[in-house]
Amino acid sequence: MSTPRVTIAQVAAEAGVSAMTVSNVVNERPGASESTRQRVLEVARRLGYTPPGARNGKRGRTGLIGVLTLDLTGQYSLEIVRGIAEEIADDERELFLNAALDAARERERISLFAGGLVDGLLLIAPVLAPETEQAIHAGGLPVVVIDPRRLDLDLPRVTVDNYDGVRAGTHHLIELGHRRIAYIRGEDDHESTDARHRGYTDALRLAGIQPDPALVASSNFNHQGGVHAATRLLTTQRPTAIVAGADPIALGALDAARALGLSVPDDLSVVGFDDLPQAAHSAPPLTTVRQPLHEMGRAGTRALMSLIARQPLATDDIRLATKLVLRATTAPPSGPRDG
Structure with missing residues (x-):
């Protein structure tokens, strides 16, 4: 039986810092004091933590996939995130989840992700003001949008019918x-x-x-x-x-x-x-x-992995089918039929 791999969250908890700080330290990015850096490295060595990007030898430096949504409390977003997590379960990557409460904070967090924190970013029903979309293109970070609010985006997207x-x-x-x-x-x-x-x-x-x-x-x-x-x-x-x-x-x-x-x-x-x-x-x-919220998450993740690996996408517009599920809230009207 293989030994369970150590996660970035475990290192962060042991070192008393955030997952973002651990990612910055192990990927040699600025942002942490020397004492914090040494503490994180000591904990990583002691626990046997290796950044996913180094473990799997795949394209991408951090091994982290960013997920940004306006709300992480509702079932809608959580079901999509579950699909994302299932898709990367065998890929030795980890998720970095964050929520933005409005357009301004959404842009701030996207800029944070684009600064080298993650290898790619999944956006769930984002606001994506035009200037934010322009910043994404300028930064070059691989991005896939799941359930976009606007269909005129020049970004790969996953929608439903x-x-x-x-x-x-x-x-x-x-x-x-x-x-x-x-x-x-x-x-x-x-x-x-x-x-x-x-x-x-x-x-x-x-x-x-x-x-x-x-x-x-x-x-x-x-x-x-x-x-x-x-x-x-x-x-x-x-x-x-x-x-x-x-x-x-x-x-x-x-x-x-x-x-x-x-x-x-x-x-x-x-x-x-x-x-x-x-x-x-x-x-x-x-x-x-x-x-299909699960499949929306999985399909978006597969597309993002292709972008990270610099592989062409079959389509930039993935559209999934919907299905009527009959339960107990519909029946013929109780009176005579109208019309």
């Missing part, structure tokens, strides 16, 4: 007999929001149903936004079904229906988008569109 996913979810409700189908949009600064909205409206039109702007509400991508938007719709428009642009919105709609004394799916059907882990455990379990 947002349009077809919501179209399929809406079509499912139409097949059940629903005609008053509401839609709750996500945040407007994501191009996926428009693509999902188009999937909803096109599914209605193909079924001969004229989209009603009064049945469309805006939200952010969180639970509370879903509660507020669904409450407005249910108290003013009374749709028989709601399609939500994200699972947290859909879960908020379930709570809004419950607070109003409505039964799901008897009085209201709900379809989400994501298939986050909590979707299968909601009450009742949520019918939703699965975007």
